[in-house]
Amino acid sequence: MLIDIDPDSESPLYQQLHDQVVEAIADGSLQPGEALASVRLLATQFGINAATVGKGYDLLRHEGLVRTNRRSGSVVARGPADEQTPGFESGWTPRLRTLLAEAVAHGMADATIRATTDSLLTEFAARRADSERTPS
């Protein structure tokens, strides 16, 4: 699967890499156990500093989404079907709170916020079902 990063974006490159891997795990385009390109290979393909890619991978490892060992390199550590990561919610709720507060402060109606959240979750589930039917 392809990862696209935007060099002109305000979001740092390692963050963009991290976000896309997280999204790919959520929508099933990356399956648990699937091998990821090494830091060096990815940096060479992008033509960016290996430290930038390493930072993105470190973040994913720290969150328990990616696992690296010497023999098989980096692999996807878990998927949506696995048991919930312990202690995840306590870190995630404050961030969601900020995101929701942002939406409310900008005048987004509660119903619209709920509808948007629902449609995104439905999209992830639909893509997941899709990739199970046609394994890549």
Added chain:
Amino acid sequence: MTAFVLIFSPVFTALFGVLFAAVVALRPPGLPLSVRVPQSHANDPIVLTAVRRFRWGLALVWVVTAALTIGLAALGQSALAIALPVLLYALLSLVVLVLSRRTIIRAKREGDWFAGVPVRMSAQLTPPAPHHAPIVWPALAIIVLAVSTAVDVAAYPTLPNPIPVHFTLSGAADGWATKSVWSVFGLLIIGAFVAVLLAALSIVASRYTVRTQSDDTAEQAALRTRVQRGMLSSLLSQLSFVIALGISGIDLSRRLLPGVNWIVAASSIALIVLIMVVVISNVARGRRQLVAANVRDPQNARPDPVDDDEHWKGGLLYWNRDDPAVVVPRRFGLGWTFNLGRPAGLAVTALLLLAVAAAVVTIILVAHGR
């Protein structure tokens, strides 16, 4: 002989020109003549005119160098008539490239083609399966070289001393050397070295990192990687066999048919023709396979690649301090080039240039009987 002098460089340069033009078509649609343009301008009239001009320019250069061949042959300069037009053709075709791409570069700058165009850098997160380099060709290369070596070993006691080592274009001996392991087996040793080097390079090519064009879809990026690895590795491994075959042929004809002068010249020509056939057939196959990778679906448009023209000097040399890669895929032509913005890339390029210079000096010294 005169026929050979007259035919060699026009045929060679014509094949080279066809190859040059074919290689241009191997590139993704966003890289006409090695200039990065957004998809919205890939079929711009200026781009199409420049590409057409490039082809006509190559044809014109061919006519000029063919005329030069005839002129030099008429003056009786056989060696010059073979070498000079080929060198001039290589030089002038680069000039044609640089001149034809200038109009695209100017239009792109003046029209600000990349203004407001979303660009991305892309990579394949799940690494594509490695391509396996074909081993049958290097194996055959070893067999033919072994056969020649066996024949030479058997013939060694009866070989004359000194033995002829250099021949005129018509095949008559004009240089001799004391009989030794080097003067008898030297050609085979060089042949084995080149064959092993090419086989090793074909393994490198089978794993080579192909930079993803962000306007490719995931399937197209995977196809591009597969085709480029397959094309380069099969090209290099077939070359290892062809060179071993040619060198064995020259060696065997020298040993087994020492009186038949034209055979050495004929094997040399056959070797050059075979090399061209291998290169052109592999490039042609690569082109056919890449057709699907170069189709752009406007309904499902992918973002454009970043405009990296500033790092490509003349579209051919790569210079980027911020790129960690020492070896990068060429943007024009086949294979790789070195990143001159990295110390290692600069050092390897300098070493390669030194090696080429040393080889040229050696050939000139040997040709003039040292």
